[in-house]
Amino acid sequence: MFKKYKDENVIFIFILTICFYFISYKETQLVILVRKTLYKIIYATINYSFKKNDLLNMHSIVALRQENTKYKIKNQQLLDRLRSFNSIYQEYENLRTLLHLKERHNIVSTFAHIYVRDCNEWYKSIILNKGIDHGLYNGLPVVIFNKQENALCAMGKIDEIYQTSSKVILITKALYMLPVMIKNKDIHCLAEGTNSNLLKITYIPKDANVKCGDRVIVSPLSVTFQRDILVGIIIKVLQAIPGDNFKTAVAKVCFDNNVIYKAIICFPLKQVNNEKCSNL
C-alpha cells in the first residue's frame, strides 16, 4: 500500500518535472525535436485510422493551425507597430502645436498663366490658360503667392471652364461673398467684393477688437478655399450704427499688391488620386 502511494508521488513529480521542462524550454532544440517526433507518431496513427475519410484530414488541420499561429504573431507585431506609430503621431502633433506650425493641407497645386485681364472687368474676372484638358473643373479655388506676405492669398474661383481656358471670378467682384475670420482673434465675419481692390468686411461683432493692420484669413466655413489662406489686410474700421450689433471694416486684398502673371489652382489630393486611377 505504502509502495503504491510512493510510486504515485514519484511518478507525479517526474511527470511534472518533464512538463515544466517542456514549458520553460519550449524554444530549445530538444523540446522541438520531441514535439516533432510526437507529432509524426500521432499524425501517422490518425492518418491510418481515418484514411478513407477526407473530412478528417489531420495534416491540413495542423498546417492551418500552424499558419494561424504565424498570422497571429504577425498580427501582434503589426499591432505593436501601429501602437508605436500612434505614439509618434501624437508626439508630432504635440510638437507641431508647441512650435505653432501650420497644418499641412492635403492639396496639390498647378500653375496657370493669366491670358486675359480685361480693363472693364479688372476686379471682376480673369482668364487662365488651362481648362478641362488640364483636369480643371468648376469651383476650384485659385490663389496667388504674395511675396511681401510670404503666403498664399485667395484670388477667386473657377466659374466657367473650357477645353484650354477657364474664367476665374475674383473675390473682389461685387456680390462675391467669402466667409473669413480675423487672424489670431477667432472673429468670424464675411468679406464682400466691391469691384475695387477693397473688400467690405461685414458682420464683425460690435465689441470685437479689430484694428487696422489685422490680417483677414479664410474661415473654416468656406467650401471653396482651404482654411487660413490670406485674404486681405484691414485698413479701416467703421463704427457700428447705433442699434446695430455689428460693425464693418474695409480690407485691402492681398493679391493685387503685385502684377499678376501666374495663378495657382489648388486640387484636393483625393480628387487627383481618383483621376490618376481613372487614367490608369
Place this chain on the structure above:
Amino acid sequence: MRNVVIYDYLIYIVLCYTQFYLGKYNISKYLPNIVLIMIVYIALKKGALQAEIIGFILGIILDVISIDIFGLKAMTFTILGYSCGKLLINFDSENIIIQIIAILLESLVYYIIINTMHFLFLYKYKQTMIFTLTYHPYSMLMSTGITIVTTPIIFKFLACLNKMLNK
C-alpha cells in the same frame, strides 16, 4: 488482461481525438471537456496513478496537435488526475452528485492553471487582460455547464465499455 489495458488506453485516445475534431468542425461554440471527464472517471475508478499517467498521455497528444504552449495541457491533466485520484478515491463513482462535484472542482482547477500559465508565458495575454477578464468567465461557465451535463452520459458510456472489455 494486457489486451484490456491496451484497449482501455486506445478508447481514451480515440475520445481525446474526438474532442479535438469536435473543436475543429465548429459543432458548437462551447464544447464539453471530454478529456477532463475521462480523467475524473479514471481517477474515481482506478486511482491517482492511472489517472496521472493517462492525463499526461492525453495532455501531450492535445499539446502536439494544438498551438498552445507545449506541455501545458499535459501538466494540467496530470495535476488533475493526481489530485482527483487522491481526494475522491474513496467516494462512490456511480453517484451522479459525486461525479458533478468532482467535475466542478476539476474544472475550476483546470481553468485556474490554464489561465495562470497563459498569463505567465504568453506575451499576448498580458496585452489583452481586458479580453481575458471580460470574455473568459462567460466562456468558462458555459463550457463547465456543458461538461457537467455530458458527464453522466460519458461516465455511463465508459462504464459500459469497461464491462464489455472485462467480459
